Amino acid sequence: MYKRILSGTLLAVMMMIIAGCGGPADRADGTGDPDRPRIALIMKSLANEFFLTMEEGAREHQAAHADQYVLIAEGIQDELDVNRQIQLVEQMIARQVDAIVLAPADSMALVNVCQRAMDAGIVVVNIDNKLDDDVLEERGIRIPFVGPDNRDGAYQAASYLAGYLEPGDPVAIIGGVPSAFNAIQRRLGFEDAMNEAGMEIVATQSADWEMSRANRVVSALITEHPNLKAILCANDSMALGAVSALRSAGKLDDVHVIGFDNISAAQELLRNGDLLASVDQHADRLAVFGIEYALEMLESDIPPDDQETPVDLITAETLD
Amino acid sequence: MRSKYLYRTLADYFGLSLVLLVMVMFFAMRTEHFFTAITFRTIANQIPGAVIIATGMTFVLIIAGIDLSVGSVLALGGAVFGMALTSWQFPLIPAILVCIATGLACGAFSGILVAGWKLPAFIVTLGMLEAARGGAQLVTGMKTQYLGARVDPIASWNILGLSLPFVIALAVVILGQCMLSFTVLGRSMFAIGGNEETARLSGIPVGRIKVIVFALCGGLASLAAVIHCTRLTAADPNAGIGYELQAIAAVVIGGTSLMGGRGSVVKTFIGVAIIAVLENGLVQLGAQDPIKRLVTGAVIVFAVLLDYYRRKV
Numbered sequence: 001m002y003k004r005i006l007s008g009t010l011l012a013v014m015m016m017i018i019a020g021c022g023g024p025a026d027r028a029d030g031t032g033d034p035d036r037p038r039i040a041l042i043m044k045s046l047a048n049e050f051f052l053t054m055e056e057g058a059r060e061h062q063a064a065h066a067d068q069y070v071l072i073a074e075g076i077q078d079e080l081d082v083n084r085q086i087q088l089v090e091q092m093i094a095r096q097v098d099a100i101v102l103a104p105a106d107s108m109a110l111v112n113v114c115q116r117a118m119d120a121g122i123v124v125v126n127i128d129n130k131l132d133d134d135v136l137e138e139r140g141i142r143i144p145f146v147g148p149d150n151r152d153g154a155y156q157a158a159s160y161l162a163g164y165l166e167p168g169d170p171v172a173i174i175g176g177v178p179s180a181f182n183a184i185q186r187r188l189g190f191e192d193a194m195n196e197a198g199m200e201i202v203a204t205q206s207a208d209w210e211m212s213r214a215n216r217v218v219s220a221l222i223t224e225h226p227n228l229k230a231i232l233c234a235n236d237s238m239a240l241g242a243v244s245a246l247r248s249a250g251k252l253d254d255v256h257v258i259g260f261d262n263i264s265a266a267q268e269l270l271r272n273g274d275l276l277a278s279v280d281q282h283a284d285r286l287a288v289f290g291i292e293y294a295l296e297m298l299e300s301d302i303p304p305d306d307q308e309t310p311v312d313l314i315t316a317e318t319l320d
Numbered sequence: 321m322r323s324k325y326l327y328r329t330l331a332d333y334f335g336l337s338l339v340l341l342v343m344v345m346f347f348a349m350r351t352e353h354f355f356t357a358i359t360f361r362t363i364a365n366q367i368p369g370a371v372i373i374a375t376g377m378t379f380v381l382i383i384a385g386i387d388l389s390v391g392s393v394l395a396l397g398g399a400v401f402g403m404a405l406t407s408w409q410f411p412l413i414p415a416i417l418v419c420i421a422t423g424l425a426c427g428a429f430s431g432i433l434v435a436g437w438k439l440p441a442f443i444v445t446l447g448m449l450e451a452a453r454g455g456a457q458l459v460t461g462m463k464t465q466y467l468g469a470r471v472d473p474i475a476s477w478n479i480l481g482l483s484l485p486f487v488i489a490l491a492v493v494i495l496g497q498c499m500l501s502f503t504v505l506g507r508s509m510f511a512i513g514g515n516e517e518t519a520r521l522s523g524i525p526v527g528r529i530k531v532i533v534f535a536l537c538g539g540l541a542s543l544a545a546v547i548h549c550t551r552l553t554a555a556d557p558n559a560g561i562g563y564e565l566q567a568i569a570a571v572v573i574g575g576t577s578l579m580g581g582r583g584s585v586v587k588t589f590i591g592v593a594i595i596a597v598l599e600n601g602l603v604q605l606g607a608q609d610p611i612k613r614l615v616t617g618a619v620i621v622f623a624v625l626l627d628y629y630r631r632k633v
Contacts, residue, residue, distance in 0.1 A: 215551065224603070
């Protein structure tokens with residue numbers, strides 16, 4: 001008996017969820033609307049606050065400029081699901097969109113499918129994670145990258161941090177996924193600033209962008225390097241993990257932490273001083289910059305050129 | 321008779337403890353600061369969540385089941401806990417209770433499907449892994465919730481220098497082991513894992529016990545969520561990805577059989593400690609990511625191999 005009740009309930013819940021999904025707010029496909037160009041925005045994981053903000057920004061922009069273009073936004077489930085993202089680009093080629101704005105999950109694997117899109121006459125604009133220059137050159141194609149200089153952003157935050165340190169102070173870097181382009185750029189930016197200011201980088205460890213991994217890594221690091229004066233994290237999630245590790249070790253007052261991305265959860269920490277600085281690369285504007293550039297390319301035959309978008313240092317003073 | 325049992329139990333724990341000891345000695349010799357009270361306090365602060373999850377996983381493996389959803393259930397529990405404290409303005413204790421109720425419900429749901437329809441636990445909990453993750457993202461709106469001082473009462477508590485989460489984890493291990501060794505429920509679990517049909521024929525309520533075990537596993541995962549969120553002072557909808565495999569690794573290092581019928585919570589605890597010591601030691605050595613993964617993998621296989629030969633002798 002309970003089996004029947006349970007399976008009935010399960011079925012009902014599923015129907016409700018499915019019914020809820022197909023509401024009138026469904027994505028505008030734009031087919032049969034020849035006047036406005038259709039722009040496909042293909043992002044990485046929408047389970048990531050950063051890309052979600054990016055998508056929301058793009059939707060708001062489209063709503064404000066509804067007469068200019070139609071937006072088709074798609075994301076993959078898992079940030080590393082390169083295969084799925086390639087399929088999405090292929091679908092967009094099949095749907096004959098006018099432009100694709102892409103945040104590639106891999107800086108090499110997506111080049112091939114981008115080339116096919118361009119062969120089909122689609123304008124391709126690269127945002128967020130830069131496609132590999134060597135691969136692009138080998139293929140003989142040019143895809144404009146519209147995005148922030150991560151190395152410069154990291155350099156700004158680390159230089160600000162240096163003002164709170166004495167030359168020779170031991171510092172540690174907590175990096176993102178070691179193979180990711182932006183992780184490498186941020187690490188290099190941190191290193192530039194720290195070497196310039198004469199600090200000693202005693203450890204560089206990866207925590208895969210993850211809060212709880214950063215917490216464990218930092219706990220171990222401060223035991224091995226008790227004199228550590230600063231921890232430079234390649235994103236705010238890892239900075240949150242570092243701050244909580246320092247708090248439980250009772251070292252929050254001795255060690256400065258900086259992060260990157262300016263996520264909402266980090267702002268309280270910035271205000272109370274547990275986090276010294278972060279970097280805002282304006283996630284809500286990132287996709288918009290790409291879309292605006294794609295529109296520009298569609299209207300005029302400008303040659304594809306890289307565009308740099310702003311990165312800003314965020315500290316307790318700059319927060320409202 | 322009694323002393324013989326005690327002797328065998330101790331001998332059983334000895335092999336694993338030896339592995340742990342050798343590792344501690346190795347890191348103590350190779351790094352400057354490993355062999356200090358701070359390292360052990362750090363490890364004691366880190367492992368409670370993993371210990372509690374692995375305890376639930378031990379129960380499930382003993383009945384020859386598996387629960388792949390613990391990481392997602394942790395995230396969902398954490399999400400509910402975080403939202404209860406921030407958006408819904410719950411006091412701490414009700415927030416904890418709501419969180420644990422969520423985990424119990426997820427576990428019981430999986431258990432009912434496994435027991436009632438005789439579906440493979442692998443598939444049911446794989447479904448729960450996806451669904452609970454979706455739930456966690458839905459509840460938090462995919463944004464990390466900063467908890468800050470709201471969880472300080474848990475974080476600042478300590479008894480004789482041991483943190484409250486560590487004391488809770490110890491209590492879970494002790495109670496769990498006592499349940500396995502000395503209660504009817506524990507003996508029935510081993511019987512089901514050994515041979516389900518025989519257990520059924522000898523009058524053990526197999527279905528009911530399965531539901532209880534899966535509910536326990538889910539409940540423990542959400543208890544771990546409270547501890548996890550307290551340690552990080554944040555609730556992250558993407559927390560706990562891959563925890564199911566870490567928990568299974570720790571449980572298997574502890575000699576629990578994936579085929580069911582055999583297992584010990586105390587040894588699982590040592591298994592978790594082995595992984596934690598390894599991770600801390602490798603960071604303190606300054607090992608890079610690929611090396612860390614290689615070594616961790618090798619140690620898992622080595623520990624299981626050692627356990628195999630120790631049982632043969």
